[in-house]
Amino acid sequence: MSLVLLYQKFDLFYSADILNTGISNVSSICFLPIFANFSDCNIIIYSMASIRIAVIGLGYVGLPLARLFATKYPVVGFDINQKRVNEINHGIDHTLEVEEQMLQNSLISQNQVHTGIKGLFCSFHQEDIKECNFYIVTVPTPVDKNNRPDLTPLLKASETVGRVVSRGDIVVYESTVYPGATEEDCIPVIEKVSGLKYNVDFFAGYSPERINPGDKEHTVEKIKKVTSGSTTDVAEIVDATYNSVIQAGTYKASSIRVAEAAKVIENSQRDINIAFVNELAKIFNAMKIDTHDVLEAAATKWNFLRFQPGLVGGHCIGVDPYYLAQKAQEAGYHPEIILAGRRMNDSMGKYVATEVVKLMIRNEIPVKSAKILLLGITFKENCPDIRNTKATDIYYELISYGIEVDIFDPWASPEEVKHEYGISIITDMNETVNYGAVILAVAHREFMSVDFERFKARGAILYDVKGILPFELVNARL
Numbered sequence: 001m002s003l004v005l006l007y008q009k010f011d012l013f014y015s016a017d018i019l020n021t022g023i024s025n026v027s028s029i030c031f032l033p034i035f036a037n038f039s040d041c042n043i044i045i046y047s048m049a050s051i052r053i054a055v056i057g058l059g060y061v062g063l064p065l066a067r068l069f070a071t072k073y074p075v076v077g078f079d080i081n082q083k084r085v086n087e088i089n090h091g092i093d094h095t096l097e098v099e100e101q102m103l104q105n106s107l108i109s110q111n112q113v114h115t116g117i118k119g120l121f122c123s124f125h126q127e128d129i130k131e132c133n134f135y136i137v138t139v140p141t142p143v144d145k146n147n148r149p150d151l152t153p154l155l156k157a158s159e160t161v162g163r164v165v166s167r168g169d170i171v172v173y174e175s176t177v178y179p180g181a182t183e184e185d186c187i188p189v190i191e192k193v194s195g196l197k198y199n200v201d202f203f204a205g206y207s208p209e210r211i212n213p214g215d216k217e218h219t220v221e222k223i224k225k226v227t228s229g230s231t232t233d234v235a236e237i238v239d240a241t242y243n244s245v246i247q248a249g250t251y252k253a254s255s256i257r258v259a260e261a262a263k264v265i266e267n268s269q270r271d272i273n274i275a276f277v278n279e280l281a282k283i284f285n286a287m288k289i290d291t292h293d294v295l296e297a298a299a300t301k302w303n304f305l306r307f308q309p310g311l312v313g314g315h316c317i318g319v320d321p322y323y324l325a326q327k328a329q330e331a332g333y334h335p336e337i338i339l340a341g342r343r344m345n346d347s348m349g350k351y352v353a354t355e356v357v358k359l360m361i362r363n364e365i366p367v368k369s370a371k372i373l374l375l376g377i378t379f380k381e382n383c384p385d386i387r388n389t390k391a392t393d394i395y396y397e398l399i400s401y402g403i404e405v406d407i408f409d410p411w412a413s414p415e416e417v418k419h420e421y422g423i424s425i426i427t428d429m430n431e432t433v434n435y436g437a438v439i440l441a442v443a444h445r446e447f448m449s450v451d452f453e454r455f456k457a458r459g460a461i462l463y464d465v466k467g468i469l470p471f472e473l474v475n476a477r478l
């Protein structure tokens with residue numbers, strides 16, 4: 001093999017093995033892929049300057065990450081959703097995670113991976129990521145209707161990688177999974193499709209994403225990133241690559257499985273903590289004690305964890321614990337707390353609806369054929385994401401009583417809601433309609449200026465799921 005000179009001071013990593021090979025002049029060795037593994041002396045040399053990144057899956061996670069990497073590297077964003085790719089190429093991010101101007105500034109109109117010019121090029125053609133050497137997979141990891149992990153998108157993305165990966169490349173998974181998914185489920189697919197051998201021809205890493213949709217403060221570069229790699233050297237390289245763009249820095253986990261486990265427990269812990277306060281809300285409600293008052297008093301102790309009761313939707317906190325639970329069961333352990341937490345949180349939509357109906361009956365408001373206004377259908381505040389929203393649980397329970405429900409949400413796309421749930425939402429809220437009840441389900445900032453007094457004056461019950469309206473104003477809150 002003939003070797004070409006390429007040396008960059010401060011920008012070159014080489015494995016400890018090289019120190020034992022007798023090769024003293026590092027600058028006389030090079031490679032064209034970012035990564036070279038010479039079987040005779042097992043040398044790994046890596047240059048940051050030759051990184052060419054592909055981000056596979058341009059959703060809430062993938063697009064902000066691709067945009068960030070594009071500030072330093074040539075990046076190709078790949079997605080199977082042509083509409084999404086076309087929108088991004090016009091500077092539009094319907095998830096609202098990347099500002100239009102910022103996106104426009106990072107976009108380049110031609111694939112530049114071969115030239116090394118930094119910038120983001122997006123495509124739905126697989127050939128466009130062929131020249132890349134650092135693949136990052138950010139596709140969804142949902143559950144099926146029985147709450148079992150559905151790895152289909154991850155396995156399909158792995159097939160894509162298998163068709164384009166070359167010797168020396170690194171594949172990093174970011175999607176939330178159970179410990180072992182990268183190496184037991186995904187890597188064998190890449191090996192099968194590519195014919196290459198793991199940790200000999202190509203390498204892997206896992207770096208879980210921690211972004212919080214709609215949060216403009218904790219953006220991707222401001223959140224410390226856990227990294228890991230399939231060998232010590234690869235872990236170093238993956239870490240250095242992320243560290244070059246993440247302002248908050250990185251934390252190198254001891255293995256891929258540790259990094260996978262760390263991510264899935266972050267969300268499971270949050271789920272369980274919320275489940276506990278949801279249980280408290282049910283208990284205190286039965287005892288006619290205001291839960292928020294109790295939490296406020298308890299939070300005066302330094303080590304009390306202040307979680308709020310509420311609906312737990314979205315495709316992270318409400319889904320990830322099932323990934324952990326499935327793997328635990330495979331390992332012969334039936335998780336008690338994790339699944340109990342899931343059951344509790346999944347019961348809250350129905351609970352809220354039932355509480356509202358009881359209030360209506362107590363206040364002599366006829367239930368059958370009543371009209372109720374549900375404010376908010378996205379899974380969280382100030383964010384257009386409607387996936388796995390639990391506001392729909394309130395809706396379905398109410399209509400099962402024969403109640404007519406108007407849903408108003410200034411953040412949700414009516415077309416998307418219709419497509420996803422078959423529900424038509426109203427696009428204008430009318431404060432002069434005689435609603436039997438108004439339920440504030442999501443704390444969008446727009447709802448702060450709603451004239452709730454007006455609804456109340458027309459006889460509506462006010463129920464505050466989020467506990468953000470004045471206590472004196474509402475009839476009840478969770």
Ligand SMILES: NC(=O)c1ccc[n+]([C@@H]2O[C@H](COP(=O)([O-])OP(=O)(O)OC[C@H]3O[C@@H](n4cnc5c(N)ncnc54)[C@H](O)[C@@H]3O)[C@@H](O)[C@H]2O)c1
Binds near residue numbers: 062157209315
């Ligand atoms: N959104 C979050 O808050 C968040 C936070 C942390 C971690 N995560 C995790 O990150 C992963 C991605 O989540 P997301 O919210 O960005 O999902 P998303 O649904 O917003 O985006 C995923 C994108 O991947 C594309 N895609 C699906 N299959 C593909 C394939 N085979 N090849 C190429 N593209 C494909 C889809 O078209 C979509 O555009 C999930 O595992 C999720 O659990 C999400």
